[in-house]
Amino acid sequence: MRIYNTLTERIENFEPINPPVVGIYACGPTVYDYPHIGNLRTFCCVDFLRRTLEYFSYNVKLVINITDIDDKIIKAVNETNTSLREYTSKYEKYFFESIDKLNIKPASFYPRATEHINQMVEIIKLLLEKGIAYKAEDNSIYFSVSKFEEYGKLSKIDRSNLRKGVRVDIDQYDKENPADFALWKAYSKEDGQIFWDLDIGKGRPGWHIECSAMNRHYLGQPFDIHAGGVDLIFPHHENEIAQSEAAYGKKLANYWFHVNHLIVDGQKMSKSLNNILTIKDIPNPMALRLLYLQTHYRNKLNFTFDSLKSAENALNSLDSFVRTLIDIKTYYEFDDNKSDTNEYIRSIGQKYKYSFEEALKDDLNTPRAVSYLFELSNEFFSFLSKNPKEVRYSEAVYLIDIISEFDKVLGLKLLDIPTIPTEVQELLIARKKAKAEKDYIQADNIRNKIREMGYIVEDTPWGTRCRKA
RNA sequence: GGCGACGUAGCCAAGUGGCAAGGCAGGGGCCUGCAAAGCCUUGAUUCCCGGGUUCGAAUCCCGGCGUCGCCUCCA
Structure with missing residues (x-):
């Protein structure tokens, strides 16, 4: 590395x-x-x-x-x-x-x-x-x-080369040299009850x-x-x-x-600009984490809520990648006709795992590392749409395993699938019944109702799935 | 005044000598009962500007312009 x-x-x-x-x-x-x-x-x-x-x-x-x-x-x-x-x-x-x-x-x-x-x-x-x-x-101890x-x-x-006339600190005249700095600061009345009374003097570090x-x-x-x-x-x-x-x-x-620093809308965060943001201002912390990953640590990161939203959308697409794999895995779970893992799937898995690791070894290039996850996702879906029968249990398990390795570093909780509330689950069963009876009006009504509860219903070849909006 | 960084598509952002990753947003098409997701397709003849080195430069050199950081508060 x-x-x-x-x-x-x-x-x-x-x-x-x-x-x-x-x-x-x-x-x-x-x-x-x-x-x-x-x-x-x-x-x-x-x-x-x-x-x-x-x-x-x-x-x-x-x-x-x-x-x-x-x-x-x-x-x-x-x-x-x-x-x-x-x-x-x-x-x-x-x-x-x-x-x-x-x-x-x-x-x-x-x-x-x-x-x-x-x-x-x-x-x-x-x-x-x-x-x-x-x-x-002044009884303070300074480093010379x-x-x-x-x-x-x-x-x-x-x-x-210090700039002339800048910041000559008037209350530090006890120092032998203005560049000296305090190791131990002598007690002053303003310190109140906060001090250590030791043999090197009463004060604080x-x-x-x-x-x-x-x-x-x-x-x-x-x-x-x-x-x-x-x-x-x-x-x-x-x-x-x-x-x-x-x-x-x-x-x-x-x-x-x-x-390097994070700036907000091109400006430094400061109290005077009133643009200091804390985690409480961030609706989706994992999206923020992705945003951090997408800029190299040695570059400034310009934070905007637009880019946070972009990261959130990107996270959603990774989520659908993972969910598709899990759906396929579950669908073929008890299928006995397993053959060896598809060669193409193995090849893209190996290729991107290798590239992912190389990017990290190269001065922690997380933006590039993350890009390989997206490329893996893109190539997977492209293959899946052309060869739907080739992607089964062992292919899904193989890729889930790679994503899980990636996420050890990324820490995006890619494999954590939140549970669906029972009320929503019940509605999903009702919708399935309506669909089976081809009562699409009823099925769509239920889907809208679920949507109002904050969940999105998706029908896939491997069954119906539901995710948080 | 000193030291240093950066300027790549609408936005974010990799790449630092061999024909410009990735994400988001947008357009067109396909799939779908309808959606959603996904697929296919489309986008910088070009990397702030001007010179130079080189067979070849976003990448190296010189000069501009612009943005920003540090020079004892600071992640």
Whole structure:
């Protein structure tokens, strides 16, 4: 498998440190707000990566952290008069609900920042001992960027080229160098009850240290893949590298996987534009997942409700592919006249399975991988319409099996057929009776009635089927 | 000012040196008791524009135009 590495800016062969185990750390949600569909895209793409590696028999250990302490959270907690845990658990819950709706497989661990303060302190102490970090006048502890020569190697930022006059942060004058960043922030009154009173000082952790502490704790150093959104390249990941590598003299991670942004109607999602969308705004989460699959993770995805609708229609056509196979399988279930699986069906199955895998191996090209599923569907239907008798039980089983393999990576729940309510089932029986008596007026009435209940009736050569509209 | 990305049919989107995948939408025909689904058929003589390299470029190089991201809030 080949994958693009932000660190080297090229597509590289993926070689894990301890195969078949692959350690992945993905920067997770800051639980002070609802995750929007841009955040969710990143988690979904990490899910595609993880599922792809598992498809190729790797044993993935995925860590997604929960950032449950930061400036915004502290502010919100103190304003709303709740406890930190009470506040963050509400948003944690929403995060888990969101990823569940998108059928994102659970990570191996979801460590919380507040539960790994000790591991953070260990790194900070080491950096202080080595003289790479210092305690400033304000009692905060900073990382001295000038002490780490490789600073900027991930983001390719040259500190001497900073735009003149931009963002000279007035409240950070205690730093020796404006580029230095906080490892430990000294307590201030605005923090209220949120602080840790430790030997390194009373205060709370800086933004980046949590990830260094948790990825090291769960995956060791170095580990295989570090993932996140492109906006985290600088400063977050750059600073993580600085802390971890300066403290331990070892590389932090071998591969850096960054997912590009999702924009809405060509514009960045922002509160001022009032265009922030969450999973609650998405009527069909699986269609959103397909939409994510249809754009390469390194390209921007322009979300519109029109394209969501397109994805939903596309999903319906895949659904009819699967249903047709299931209908055929059921129809011939007890047919004894089985011969060997049709050669043409086998050949297209093999061809597209091979292409599907090659696309994934090529820097996780999910848009191309998905296109082969559609091509398989097209060639299948084309063959079926010309050779209806050639497609029977074993052909159906053969293709269902391939789709099920594809769906291990795609995660579109292609083989989950929702059950039909009993009221609808009863109407279907009544319609069948009317049809047998050639009472088409009655049959059509029943069909309309079912339609009003939100279901579509379809007559096929293998019987009548019913699906949700 | 520095660094970087992108611009492919009505829309979305692959392809990065050998005559332009796939999805959605649309047109025409077939199948069907009627539908639905499906089949067949139709669509970029061309990949933002202008040069160049090459037997050959959407793909490489140079120059424009346009959109966007990052340069310590951010998935």
